[in-house]
């Protein structure tokens with residue numbers, strides 16, 4: 597497989613597991629193409645043309661020749677300059693790693709992270725929040741995320757990858773979509789007697805078993821084990837956490853239990869007052885689920901995978 601094949605496989609898998617549904621994603625791409633055609637020549641010059649075929653601004657080839665043949669990858673949750681150096685060091689020791697794959701993006705894929713937050717408007721609408729309210733509040737959230745990320749030095753990994761000539765691929769929302777779909781199907785429509793029963797069920801997922809051993813177990817951060825779950829929703833994708841106002845809207849819409857990868861500290865008191873339950877599944881283990889589903893596909897196609905940087909590698913391949 598070439599680097600481009602790895603990238604296209606990821607986009608395809610991410611689209612197939614997108615919480616908005618494949619058709620909505622397709623419509624979104626058609627709209628982007630129509631809007632692009634209407635742009636003035638000067639604006640077209642700066643338009644990221646990958647957006648015309650890839651609906652995820654935070655998933656990109658960040659360095660390397662797309663035609664490069666890839667047989668072995670180093671894959672992690674974060675890839676900073678240190679992971680780029682790690683590839684170089686491992687190759688010095690004879691490992692022959694052809695590319696580095698990171699879940700959390702860097703460079704323009706990070707600077708464009710706010711664009712994928714739109715996914716959550718549909719997720720919130722599905723959860724019962726009026727879509728106009730979700731849309732307005734996510735617009736505010738997007739602007740905050742964009743302002744926060746903008747001044748950061750987010751090109752360090754790419755700069756290091758260029759200097760050492762190491763292909764670098766960021767797959768953020770595509771992996772989060774896979775993890776989100778997996779957990780939704782895993783929880784299913786089963787009736788859980790309590791939040792504790794739901795938590796115990798989640799804790800049986802191998803990535804979380806490893807997290808428990810590492811003292812990063814999923815836990816109830818709002819509510820308690822003995823409470824009833826009410827309606828359960830999973831929030832594993834869509835760029836980053838919603839704002840406090842958006843969490844409040846979920847509670848008002850009748851969501852009883854929320855399963856998240858991480859929860860900002862400033863929302864805990866308010867959510868407690870609304871009697872919603874929140875299970876914090878734990879960031880690295882939760883991110884590892886989507887990563888593993890993609891990496892299993894790479895292995896099926898004969899690519900060797902070396903995990904690093906927080907990735908808890910669990911194989912679901914039968915062979």
Ligand SMILES: [Fe+2]
Nearest residue numbers: 699768772883
């Ligand atoms: Fe993630």
Ligand SMILES: [Fe+2]
Nearest residue numbers: 700857879883
């Ligand atoms: Fe993450």
